[in-house]
Amino acid sequence: MDTAKTDAARKDAERTEAFEAQRPRLMRLAYRMLGSVTEAEDAVQDAWLRWTRAGDDIAEPAAWLVRAATRLCIDRLRAAKAEREHYRGPWLPEPLVEPLADPVERAEDVSVAFLLALERLSPLERAVFLLHDVFDEDYASVAGTLDRSEAAVRQLASRAREHVRDARPRFSVDAATAQKLVTAFATASATADFSALSAMLAEDAVMVTDSGGKRPAALRVLVGREDILRLFRGLQWRHGLPPVERFDMARINGAPGLIMHLHDGPETMVLEADADGRIAAVYVMRNPDKLTRIGGG
Known part of the structure; x- marks a missing residue:
């Protein structure tokens, strides 16, 4: 066999x-950066393409790949800024669905509330915060990744922490x-049991429904128990609540959630509870573009 071909095949392998050794880490980073499993996969694939064209003298492949993936995600966030600003209705991250048993992700690092807090950061702030505070890279390494001084990176990290400090779920209940x-909650919603809904909701509960304007949904964040109940009562009065064909339990963004199968397609629901075991937040995904990984049958 030709020696040159053998060497080339060995180098390719x-x-x-x-790359495959780093793929899980790159995917976790990209999902937190972009709030989308689909976009994260695209960014990681782009990193792979750059990796295949890189030279053979890379001393630290892991650092090189993190740098490439981070910069690709920053570029995507900047390009998506106008689209996010004109998004119809509230925006939620694409649901991250994992098995109920043996999940991969730490719940507090993929919760909907945490990812929404990251949305308030600039792309650079988000990258610094994730690399240092979530992925435990030192400031010198982060500075190298972003081509910034270490002092600038520390300042970005400090500013980011102020925005996300209170975003992780403060209370937890057992699974x-x-x-x-x-x-x-899903049963009471489907059966229009408003007394049960009222008893479950905290007084200051919020409900966020993301449809991207492509399916019926509230086009603003509902704030307070009465605001949420008013929506359900209005739906029941106008149309009757849509029947749920079935629902499946799943771990969604680190929390027990439901995949609900309705006549117009699937939707996901995630709840966060407060210290009293009442529902503090309800996150519902109805945008079909963010549910392509969830079958409707």
Whole structure:
């Protein structure tokens, strides 16, 4: 066999192995940066294409790949700024669905509330915060990744922390209780049991429904128990609440949630509970563009 071809094949295999070893980390980083599994996969694929064209003298493949993926995500965030500003109705991240048992992600780092807080950051602030505070890279490494001074990176990190400090869920209930709560809420919603809904909701609960304007949904964030109940009462009075064909339990963005199958397609629902075990937040995804990974049957 030709020696040159053998060497090339060996180098290709080593390059592929080095990339695949980093793929899970790159995907976790890209999802937190972009709030979309689909876009994260595209960014990681772009990083792979750059990796295949890189030279053979890269001393630290892991650092090189993190740098490439981070910069690609920053470019995507900047390009999507106008689109996000004109998004119809509230925006939520694409649901991250994992098995109920043995999940990969830490719940507090992929919660909907946390990802929404990241949306308030600039692309650079988000990159610095994630790389340092979530992925435990030191400031010198982050500075190298972003071509910024270490002092600038520290300032960006400090500013980012101010925005996200209170975003992680402050209270938690055990998985069994959370599953009962989300199932009870879905059942009460589907059967128009407003007394049960009222008892479950915290007085200052919020409800966010993302449809991108492509399916019926509230076009603003609902704030307070009465605001949420008013929506359900209005839906029941005008059209009757849509029947749920079935629902499946799932771990969605780190929390017990539901995949609900309706006549017009699937939707996901995630709840966050407060210290009293009442529902503090309801996040519903109805945008079909963000539900392509969830079957409707």
